[in-house]
Amino acid sequence: MNDTLIKVEGVSKRFCRSLKKSLWYGMQDLGNEIMGRRHGGSGQLRANEFWALKDVNLELKRGECLGLIGRNGAGKTTLLRLLNGLIKPDQGRIEVRGRVGALIALGAGFNPILTGRENIHVNASILGLSMFEIEEKIDEIIDFAELGDFIDTPVQSYSSGMQLRLGFAAATALEPDILLLDEVLAVGDAAFRGKCFNRMHKLMQNCAVVFVSHSMAQVGRVATSVAHVDGGQVTLFNGNPTAGIAVYSSKHEPLMDQCNVQSDILAIEAINVSERSTSDDSNPSRPDIQHIDISFTIRSKRRTEQNVSLLIVLTDSEMQNIAEIRRPVEGANLAAQNTFEQVVTLNKCQLGSGKYYVSCALLVGEGGEVGANCQFGAFIVIDSGWAGYAPVRL
C-alpha cells in the first residue's frame, strides 16, 4: 500500500489584488475552461496579480503531521484550500489519497435556527458521512462535544467555543485519511483544547494531518514536520519541526514596547543571554547538559540602604509567564556610581523548543517599589529534545 497520502508538486497559485480585475479574470478563466484550455494560462501574471503560492513541493505520509506556520496572509490557508480541492492550482499537480476531513472553519454549514443535534446530522453529511454512519456515531459526537442539554438548543445561542466543540466533534468523527485543520483550536477553552490534541494524536496514527497554527507551542507539540510559509514561498523542515519554528521565530520578531522605568537609584544597562554546556562527569557518553546564563549589567546611581532584589520573568511566545526568578542584589554593589554585573543561570535548562522573552525589574525596599525595569528581546531554544507526545492531562 502506498502510504504517501499527500503529494504536492510544483504548485503555484496566483491571486489578484483588485476586485474588479479579479472578477473579470474570473470570467476569462471560466471562458478558457469552457473552451477546454488549462486553468492559469501560461503561468504568467496578469496585471495586479501576485503569486499567493509559488512552486510548492510537499509530501506527507500516513502518521505524519505537518505544521504550517507563517504570518497572517502568507498563504497557509490558500495551501489548505488547494489541498482540499476547493480551488484549482494555476500550475503543478496535487495528489490526495483517501478521505479528506477538513476543518478550515468550524461551524461552516451550521444553521443558527436548528438545534445542535440537527446540525450534527447536516454537518456530518456535508463532510461525507452516510446516514447510517451518522446514526452510528451521533452519540459519540455528542459525548465528545460535552454540550449537555444544549445539544437540543438552537445553535444561534451557542458561544463560539461551543460551536467549536460541535464542529470539531463532527469533523473528527469522519475518521479521515487526511485531516486539514486551520487555526481552529484558538477559541476552545484549555480543557477542550487538550482533549482535541489527544484526539488528533489518536487520529494521526491512521492519518496525515496538516495543521495551521500561530501557536508555536501547539505546533511544537504535534507536528512531525514544519512548513514555513512566507510570501508564497514554502520552506519545508522535514522531520525537524523545531528548526522551522526557530526560523519563524527569528524572522518575525514581535515589536515590544520598551516601557522602561528609570529611577534615580538604579538602571539596567544591558542584558546578555548566553548558553554554556557542561559534560556529565558521571556518564561521559550522555549528551552535554545545557545551561543558560542571563547576565545583567546594572548601574547604581546613588547609594541606598534598602534591600534590592532582581526579579526576572520568562515569557513564552504566547506572552504567558512560564517562570519567575527573584534574586537579592548584594548590598556591597549598591555604592554610588557603580556598574556591576549580576548573572542568573538557568541550570540544566529544561525549556521546551521555542522563543522566550526575558523581562526584569529591580525591586527596592520592603514594598517592592520598582527601581528599574526593562524588557530584553528574546532567546530561542532549539532542539530541546522534548517530544510533545505525552498526552495532555485534563
Add this chain to the structure above:
Amino acid sequence: MISQDPQPVTIYTPESAIANPGRMFRNMVHDLRMSRELSWRLAVRDISAQYRQTALGFLWALILPLANTAVWVFLSISGILTVAATDLPYPVFVLIGTMLWAIFMEAVTAPMQGVSAAREMLAKINFPREAIVVSGIYQVLFNAAIKLAILLVVLVASGIFPDWKIVLVPFGIASLILAGTAIGLFLTPIGLLYTDIGKGLPILMQFLMYLTPVVYPLRGEGTLSTLLLLNPLTPLIETTRAWLTGGAPEWLHYFLVTNILAMFVLLAVWIVYRLAMPIIIERMSS
C-alpha cells in the same frame, strides 16, 4: 472527483475538466449520486428552518401568488384592464397562472440563492456542489406541492372538476421546474461574480411574465401573440393549465420539444456550473 476504490485518489491540476469528457461525465454522475443524501438533508434543514421562525408557516408558499391574483382580479373587475374572455372564470384562470408562474420563478432563483446562502460552506468544505442545486429543486417541489393542493381545493370549490389528465399535472410542474432550473443555473456562475444579474433578474422576470399567458389568455393575432407563441414557456404554462382544468392541451408537441431542449440546456449549464465553482469560490471567500 472521487473514484470508487476504497482508497480514492484525487488529483488536482490546472487542466480543464472538459479536456477529458469521459472522466468528466463519470465524475458528474458520481457526484450527483453522492449528493442525494446531502441534498435531502439540506432541503429538510432549509425548509424546517424557514418555517420555524414564521408564525404563518407554510402559508407563505401561497401568499405571493394569492396577492398577485387579487391584484389582477381587482384590475379586471374595476375595468382598468380588459382581458379577453377566458374559458375558466377569470379569478381561477389567474390563480392557476400565477401559481404555475411562481413555481417557475422559484426554480429560476433557487440555484443562485442556494449557492449564495451556502457561500461559507462552499468556501470551506469540499462536497458535491450538485447538492445545493438538487436541494433547491427539492424545496421548489415542496412548495409546489403546497400550491398544487390549494389549487385543487380552489378548483373543486369553484365547480371545476379535473378529469383523468390530472395525473399528467406533475409532468407539467416538472417541466416548469426543469426549464426554471436550466435558466437559473445558467445565470448562477455569472450572477455570483457580478451582482448585476441578481439586481436585473426581477425586472427581466416581470417582463417575461407578461410575454407568457399567465394573467391573460392566448388569443387572436398580432405581434403579442406571435411573441407569446415564440416564448418556450407558453406551452409549459398552457399545457399544465389545460391538464389541471380538464381542457384539451393545444401545444403538446411544442411542450415536448421545449422539454427536450431544456434538458440539453440543463446538461450544458451543469457542466459550466462545475467548471465555474472553483473560480467563484476563489473569489467569494477571504
